[in-house]
Amino acid sequence: MTPLRVLIISVPLLVLALPALAQEPARATISIERSLSIVSVRPIQLSPEQRVATLSLSADIQPNAPAVIRVTGDPGRVYRIRVPRTLTSSEGVALVEDLQIWSENTGDVSVTRTSHMDLDGRDMLRVSGRLRPANGASESVAALPLSIDYE
């Protein structure tokens, strides 16, 4: 066998004997959050005599007490508060207007409606407003639809 033939035969064999290898590192991701929760600590109380509830907090439930709401979530995260400007009865009659919101961590957020969790992932909200004479409403009770979401 001539060297040329040896070469012709050996090259493919050599190539076949190589452990040709290629590697590709790849990546997948997931984003984890702590769930947001809202707990109503006490409801808003407004009386016809005292139509504006102050945002201050006292131990007793006064006739002009604000709603107190505890929220929890991811520590330090900014969140947005969604409440309507006006509370209406089931008949659609405005009961409370000009809702004011005060956050324990941020202060008055009536306009910005944005606050943040503390280092333990907590915040306390106080919600108040101005009582409107309930003309046409059979009962002067309304639910406060409040929701929060991470910014």
Add this chain to the structure above:
Amino acid sequence: MNRIAIVLLIAMSLLFAAPRQALAQSDASVTRSPATAPTLGTTIRGTSATTFSISTAGAVTRTSGDAIRLTSGSVTTPTLSINCGLLNLSGLCALRYIRVTITPVTGSGPATISRLRVGGLSGATYRAGSAPTEAASLTFDLNPIGLLSTATLKLGMDVVLSANAASGVYSFDYIVTVQLVS
């Protein structure tokens, strides 16, 4: 003539004595698209370990645990493409079986891959006749892909999210290895 042949033989011997890794990179190649996949998105952590199963088509199903994925939408699963360059001639790739190994990278994050599955193979056929059974890591052979083909396949997986995981964005990695075998 004989001297020329001997010189050529010596030259070829030197060529194959070169570092194998450098040679290997030019023989077979595997790419995946998109660069990061699958992306499960925002998930509310659970109080128990949660498994999300991702099919090769991208459908996500929670099979255990109580974490909540905020979207029920599908994800884009990675597409792996395997070829050997021009006409698959490099390393006689067109004529050789291709061994594919997919292995999760064990990391310290709260999300890990517990199971892998492949599907949607095109441009090649399985040497065993069918797709491998899903497992924690996969090794399977493809028949020779010929001169003009690029083998592509889809990768699905089960992802385990640990209980009470800290908030943040986490990645979980896996490695795809392609090897030409005789």
